[in-house]
Amino acid sequence: MTFKSIRQEIASTMARDPAARSGLEVALLYPGFHAIVLHRAAHAAWRRGWRFLGRLVSQFARWMTGIEIHPGARIGRSLFIDHGMGVVIGETAEIGDNVTLYHGITLGGIAPAVDSAAQVDTKRHPTLEDDVIVGSGAQILGPLTVGRGARVGANAVVVRDVPAGVTVTGIPARMTVPRDRAEARGFMAYGTPSGDQPDPLINAIETLRAQVATLSARLEEIEAGAVPRSDAASERTDEEECDASSG
Numbered sequence: 001m002t003f004k005s006i007r008q009e010i011a012s013t014m015a016r017d018p019a020a021r022s023g024l025e026v027a028l029l030y031p032g033f034h035a036i037v038l039h040r041a042a043h044a045a046w047r048r049g050w051r052f053l054g055r056l057v058s059q060f061a062r063w064m065t066g067i068e069i070h071p072g073a074r075i076g077r078s079l080f081i082d083h084g085m086g087v088v089i090g091e092t093a094e095i096g097d098n099v100t101l102y103h104g105i106t107l108g109g110i111a112p113a114v115d116s117a118a119q120v121d122t123k124r125h126p127t128l129e130d131d132v133i134v135g136s137g138a139q140i141l142g143p144l145t146v147g148r149g150a151r152v153g154a155n156a157v158v159v160r161d162v163p164a165g166v167t168v169t170g171i172p173a174r175m176t177v178p179r180d181r182a183e184a185r186g187f188m189a190y191g192t193p194s195g196d197q198p199d200p201l202i203n204a205i206e207t208l209r210a211q212v213a214t215l216s217a218r219l220e221e222i223e224a225g226a227v228p229r230s231d232a233a234s235e236r237t238d239e240e241e242c243d244a245s246s247g
């Protein structure tokens, strides 16, 4: 793993975690980042045939982070594992670029080992294509494919292929948000459109701004003498009432 790719992993974490405040924070305090760096080392050892060393590094990473990635798993650029505790990624799992995983996720096998020797090199775990987001607690089981940009809801159990761009939820997972609606959104932290959640402080400020604008316009009208006589009279009455009550 090069220095450049480490910087890329840190940058991708910062881009996708609203809570990440600095690169140093990510490098020192993010278990997902530690798990990925250690997985790159474990996978390099695995590919060279140093299987025991690969498993050793993988087990160390699991002990340190709570994230278990088999050294044989193939992982693309900029994987972001948020929180991470309880994530399990199986030996023949494949993960594309810019994928986001939350905690408690399994990319697991499903076929019972009739002949475990014959199963060693067969594909038993899922493939996640680029830009997939998987919500916390989701279980994705078997050699299926989750298509590019798809979103898997929290606690879903996925046992069939997921088409690109859609959102699936539930047990067994079914499509709840179609591709055209989900695709327009780009990356969203937690897989959820933040634009749908108004900030109450901004709303209050906007309301006050609108009220000030209305009052200013009204004041200008009064000063310009454009207010009808009846309105002005009722305003005078209001003023007098005010004076009377304060006096």
Ligand SMILES: CC(C)(COP(=O)(O)OP(=O)(O)OC[C@H]1O[C@@H](n2cnc3c(N)ncnc32)[C@H](O)[C@@H]1OP(=O)(O)O)[C@@H](O)C(=O)NCCC(=O)NCCS
Pocket (backbone or CB within 6 Å): 082, 083, 102, 134, 135, 136, 151, 152, 153, 154, 155, 156, 167, 168, 169, 170, 176, 177, 190, 191, 192, 193
């Ligand atoms: C699945 C998810 C991406 C959908 O987000 P969305 O595009 O905003 O979809 P909506 O909120 O419009 O929900 C669409 C429908 O799916 C349902 N739904 C949403 N998430 C669900 C879930 N995890 N399980 C079951 N149903 C779910 C909604 O109730 C809604 O149903 P309705 O149409 O009958 O009302 C999101 O709900 C989710 O689970 N994100 C993962 C968040 C996460 O893991 N956070 C951990 C952070 S630490």
